[in-house]
Amino acid sequence: MKTNHIYSLILALCLTFSGLAYAQAGQEAIDNYPNRSVTIINPFSPGGSSDIQARIISEALQRNMGQAFNVISKKGGAGAVAMLAAKNAKPDGYTMILTCLGPCSLTPNRANVGYNTPKDFRAIARISLFPFAVAVLADSGIENFNQLLEYAQRNPNTTFGTCGAGLMQHVLFSDFLSRQPDASMQHIPFNGGAEATSALLGGHVAATVQTASEYLPHYKSGTLRLLAITGDERSPVYPDVPTFKELGYETITGGTWFGFAVPKDTPEGIILKLQNAIKDALNDSEVQSRFEKAAIPARFLSGPELDVIISSEYKSFGKILKSSD
Incomplete structure (x- = not known):
């Protein structure tokens, strides 16, 4: 009995120390993040608005965080190819995706594409609203x-x-x-x-x-x-273009947002680092100038705020698409 008690005590101590070592290693990974290049996945073809946004922000993050942020395009499946690549990436902050409403809430509700956005991803920040x-x-x-x-x-x-x-x-x-x-x-x-x-x-x-x-x-x-x-009033970028509302077609409303996300188990500390870095980037005068020239309406929201939006849209569009089948 004494021997079993000693073995149990040793096991408990080992688990305690291994847990402390794991926690310390995890905190070191957060403190040292990023210490190598980061991949940003673009779910659409190069040259479009998503690609432009990803590249502008990636350059700002590289300047501010001291590591390369490389943009790659994984087009196809209405964003599903890129979302699956991001979902299956190691949740360490070194793979992130610039996504939007469609791949997050429409694509996975139209077919079994292998991911459930609210369950499989964490938002970092919203950057624009189009x-x-x-x-x-x-x-x-x-x-x-x-x-x-x-x-x-x-x-x-x-x-x-x-x-x-x-x-x-x-x-x-x-x-x-x-x-x-x-x-x-x-x-x-x-x-x-x-x-x-x-x-x-x-x-x-x-x-x-x-x-x-x-x-x-x-x-x-x-x-x-x-x-x-779309919109309640005319765009200052396209002042001569009437809104659908002006034309009497009030059923065509809204638009889409763009924001960054990571796999769900990415450490909170890394998500917060990225969120703050993206917020700083959107406040940078050079980024603001480049967004303005590209007619990109910057609209920052924190990760938790965007998570709420994604969860709500995922449920609402799921009901709409199911009722239309």
Whole structure:
């Protein structure tokens, strides 16, 4: 009995010391973070608004945190390919993803893609909040949004492109079209805003529905015409573009957010470090200038605040999509 008692005591001491050593190692990892390069996953093709945001923030983080933050694109599956890569990464803060509403709340509710956002991820911070806009070629002969609907009525095979099937732009506009008599349009998905814009410029689709920033250089050059934009009031970047609300289409509202997330078991201390570094980056005058030039509306929210939004959207869109099946 005494021997068993001694063995139990030794085991308890070993577990205690190993626990203390583990906790110390964990705290050292947080204190020393980052001590090597960090990967930022972009769920869409290079050149689009998500890629631009990721690169601007990555450069600021590199300046402020002393390590490289490398952006890689993993497009496909309406963001599912990238989200799965991020979910399966080691939860140590060295892999993060710049994600948005669609891959977080629409994609996993439309099909079994292998992740549940509220359960599998922790948000670091929201960085932006975008309106959507509909655009056509400036020389298309379509001068306004009502003319686009009239064109679709006369031409049943009229196409519109978005950055991916099942994402917010697709769901929102398809729902709107379903309420319009004889104005059906065929959806063509692409792997990001840059690809969709290229298709529009090449005349492969009649219109696109995207985050408004995707159009900026082509809007300024006069190559594309924006017909309508979401929001309660006109955008200062596109002052001549009416809102859907102005046009009497109040069912088309909202937009999408972009923010950073990590696998769920990432240490709280590392998440907080990243959150504060991202907040500092958004307050940096150089970052603000680059965001403004790219028509990116910076809108910071903390990780816990974004987690609440993601959880709410995940539930609400899950109910909407199930009821529409």
